[in-house]
Amino acid sequence: MTTIATTTAPPRAKKLVGAGRRQWIGLLYVAPAVALVMVFFVIPLGMTAWMSLHNWPLMGDHFYIGFDNYVAILRDTRFWNALKFTGYYTVIVTIAIFAVAFPLAIFIEKPRPLANLYRTFFFMPAVVGFASASLLWSWLLNVDSGLFSPAAYELGLIDKKFNLLATFQPAFWSIIAMVVWKVAGFTMIILMTGLQSIPQDLQEAAVIDGAGPFARFRAITLPLMRRTLALALILSVAGSILAFDQFYIILRGGPRNQTLTAVYWIFNQSFVSFKLGYGAALSMVLLVILVALSLVQLWLLRKPEGLD
Amino acid sequence: MAQAISARGKLAARLARHSTGIIASILFVAPIVWTVLSAFKPAAEARLPPLPPWPTTGFSLENYATLNSFGDGLWASAQNSIYVSVMTVILSVIVSVLAGYGFSRFRFPFKDLFFVLILSTIMIPFQSILTPIFLVLTKLGLHNTLTGLVGVYVTLQLPFSIFMMRNAFDAVPREIEEAARMDGANNVTMLLKVMLPLVWPGVVTIALFAFLGAWNEFLAALVLMTDQSKFTLPVMMTALQSGRFGAIDWGAVQAGVTVMMVPCLILFLALQRFYIRGLMAGAVK
Numbered sequence: 001m002t003t004i005a006t007t008t009a010p011p012r013a014k015k016l017v018g019a020g021r022r023q024w025i026g027l028l029y030v031a032p033a034v035a036l037v038m039v040f041f042v043i044p045l046g047m048t049a050w051m052s053l054h055n056w057p058l059m060g061d062h063f064y065i066g067f068d069n070y071v072a073i074l075r076d077t078r079f080w081n082a083l084k085f086t087g088y089y090t091v092i093v094t095i096a097i098f099a100v101a102f103p104l105a106i107f108i109e110k111p112r113p114l115a116n117l118y119r120t121f122f123f124m125p126a127v128v129g130f131a132s133a134s135l136l137w138s139w140l141l142n143v144d145s146g147l148f149s150p151a152a153y154e155l156g157l158i159d160k161k162f163n164l165l166a167t168f169q170p171a172f173w174s175i176i177a178m179v180v181w182k183v184a185g186f187t188m189i190i191l192m193t194g195l196q197s198i199p200q201d202l203q204e205a206a207v208i209d210g211a212g213p214f215a216r217f218r219a220i221t222l223p224l225m226r227r228t229l230a231l232a233l234i235l236s237v238a239g240s241i242l243a244f245d246q247f248y249i250i251l252r253g254g255p256r257n258q259t260l261t262a263v264y265w266i267f268n269q270s271f272v273s274f275k276l277g278y279g280a281a282l283s284m285v286l287l288v289i290l291v292a293l294s295l296v297q298l299w300l301l302r303k304p305e306g307l308d
Numbered sequence: 309m310a311q312a313i314s315a316r317g318k319l320a321a322r323l324a325r326h327s328t329g330i331i332a333s334i335l336f337v338a339p340i341v342w343t344v345l346s347a348f349k350p351a352a353e354a355r356l357p358p359l360p361p362w363p364t365t366g367f368s369l370e371n372y373a374t375l376n377s378f379g380d381g382l383w384a385s386a387q388n389s390i391y392v393s394v395m396t397v398i399l400s401v402i403v404s405v406l407a408g409y410g411f412s413r414f415r416f417p418f419k420d421l422f423f424v425l426i427l428s429t430i431m432i433p434f435q436s437i438l439t440p441i442f443l444v445l446t447k448l449g450l451h452n453t454l455t456g457l458v459g460v461y462v463t464l465q466l467p468f469s470i471f472m473m474r475n476a477f478d479a480v481p482r483e484i485e486e487a488a489r490m491d492g493a494n495n496v497t498m499l500l501k502v503m504l505p506l507v508w509p510g511v512v513t514i515a516l517f518a519f520l521g522a523w524n525e526f527l528a529a530l531v532l533m534t535d536q537s538k539f540t541l542p543v544m545m546t547a548l549q550s551g552r553f554g555a556i557d558w559g560a561v562q563a564g565v566t567v568m569m570v571p572c573l574i575l576f577l578a579l580q581r582f583y584i585r586g587l588m589a590g591a592v593k
Contacts, residue, residue, distance in 0.1 A: 023414055023415050023416050024416055025414060025416075025495065026410040026411075026413070026414020026415065026416040026419070027410070027414075027416040027417070027418075028410070029406045029407060029409055029410025029411075029414065030406070030407045030410040030411060030416075030419075030422055032402075032403045032406060032407070033403050033404070033406070033407035033422075033426060033466055033470060034407075034422050034425070034426070036403065036459065036462060036463045036466065037425060037426050037429060037463060037466060039444065039448075039459070039463075040441060040444070040459055040460055040463035041429050041432075041434075041437070041463055042425070043440070043444060044437040044440035044441045044443075044444055045432065045437050045440075047437075047440035047443065047444070048436065048437050048439065048440050051439065051440060051443075104332065107325075107328070107329070107332075112325075114326065114329060117333075118329045118332070118333055120577070120580065121332075121333035121336055121337050122332060122333065122336050123576075124336060124337055124340060124573060124576070125336055125339070125340065127520060127572045127573060127575075127576040127583070128340070128524075128568075128569045128572055128573070129520070129523065129524025129525075129526070129542065129568065129569075129572065130524065130526065131524060131525075131526035131542035131545070131546065131568070132524065132542070132565055132568040132569050132572075135542075135545050135546065135549055135561060135564070135565045135568070136339060136340075136343050136565045136569075137339070138549055138561075139343070139549075139558050139561050139562060139565070140339060140342075142558065145354065145355075145358075145558040146358065146558075147342065147358045150357060150358045151357075151358050151359055154357045154358070154359055155359075181335075181336065181339065184336075185336065186587075189584065189587050190587065193587075193588055238433075242433050242435050244435070244526075244527055245526050245527065248546075249526075249546055249549065252550070263435050263527075266435070266436075267438075267527070267531070270438070270439045270531075271439075271442075271531050276439050276443075279439050280439050280440070283435075283436040283437065283438075283439065284436075286435075286436050287432060287436045290431075290432070290433060290436070291431060291432065294431045
């Protein structure tokens with residue numbers, strides 16, 4: 001994302017305004033934004049690092065303990081399990097989202113009759129918030145008053161109501177289904193912009209050369225969409241690593257703490273157990289992981305468009 | 309298409325396409341419609357089987373009335389959500405328009421540094437700095453206030469909306485500005501009367517994203533708002549759904565979810581053009 005910053009603005013007209021005084025005015029225009037970022041971002045970021053070196057309870061004094069929090073993290077099996085689960089979830093959900101979103105993007109990409117209407121429908125869950133979607137699905141998935149289990153029971157598909165949220169596998173896949181439902185439309189739009197940017201004559205030339213749909217997809221569509229694919233991938237991965245709402249609202253980390261995500265564990269330590277220093281140290285670990293990923297992703301995006 | 313396809317083949321292809329489209333549309337839209345319809349079931353019907361989705365004994369607003377009796381009530385939370393979202397929209401538009409204009413049209417010390425600083429906040433998720441934000445708000449006396457939450461939400465919107473506004477201002481030809489300057493426009497008139505109408509689509513886009521962001525945000529609101537009377541809708545509904553107010557009333561949950569979803573859906577349907585545009589801007593980054 002920082003690539004934007006380095007792109008040079010269009011050449012400025014030399015004497016737009018009189019002398020240097022006016023230029024300082026620009027500082028006034030950006031001052032509110034900079035102040036907000038300082039107060040709500042830069043200072044908290046610095047504090048996270050500072051706090052992570054302290055024993056910092058909600059009430060009472062905090063004191064410096066060096067790297068003890070980080071040492072404690074090494075032994076925190078809950079956190080490592082949460083991290084492992086988050087990674088597992090991220091891989092699976094990203095694959096699932098692409099598996100649904102890519103065909104949808106191809107489906108709506110061409111300006112055909114009703115394509116816009118379908119696009120709108122597919123996209124609707126994406127504007128609903130994650131919390132709303134999670135609350136909605138917590139009802140759909142509920143064993144007694146929900147939709148899936150009671151309806152299946154009523155239609156005679158199952159002879160006993162089945163609680164989808166009681167054991168790991170069904171609960172996990174229920175969340176995957178919910179997230180795909182919620183996010184696929186969003187990914188679809190991003191992929192659609194990539195598809196639309198492929199020059200039409202390239203495809204036509206390939207048709208004339210006798211390339212079938214699969215060969216065209218592999219030789220033209222995929223390579224030319226690399227940047228778009230990378231972007232959609234980045235957004236999906238970043239979003240999944242930070243997953244919280246759906247696991248908190250629908251599963252509460254359950255069954256048997258098997259679906260605690262990294263952010264959920266940090267939330268627990270910071271705001272349930274009120275170990276603020278420890279929470280900060282956990283945040284630092286997550287932050288390092290995310291920044292490392294961001295750098296890899298930036299590198300992925302920066303690679304020039306081409307046919308490899 | 310190079311190959312000739314028979315008329316019958318074309319018809320079959322069209323049928324296949326539209327049935328796929330319709331089935332997929334139903335899959336995406338059904339949960340929403342189902343919830344909205346079920347929320348209208350009277351309480352007595354909530355105990356009955358989930359099929360059909362609509363109320364069989366007449367539409368009722370009972371669920372909405374019950375919902376208003378939990379904690380400080382649906383209406384109180386909705387008011388909090390409306391306040392937070394509207395303030396977030398107003399402030400992020402003001403701050404981003406000013407900053408976008410500043411970054412687009414002026415040269416000043418630290419300009420590039422500030423711009424990179426604001427944009428780079430995207431790389432570091434707010435989830436990882438939530439604990440200190442909590443402390444900063446306490447220090448500022450904004451802990452457990454809607455104002456504090458607005459501050460956080462506006463800051464979250466800044467990288468996207470400032471980037472968007474700077475590009476919008478960059479796209480305005482300088483000649484227009486110079487002509488206005490000749491006509492004696494001062495800084496304020498220039499921005500409000502000359503520039504703003506030209507970047508209006510950008511403003512609508514950032515306002516829409518700011519609203520959806522603030523209206524739907526959950527984790528920060530959950531952590532920062534400890535007083536029940538300050539709960540936003542997602543927090544209040546989660547408390548209700550988790551049984552914090554006693555036995556879970558799924559009819560009330562449906563009603564609450566409907567209240568949370570409908571504004572987003574209406575705004576999206578009305579402003580689709582701007583939404584897609586915002587996504588594209590995001591994608592072009």
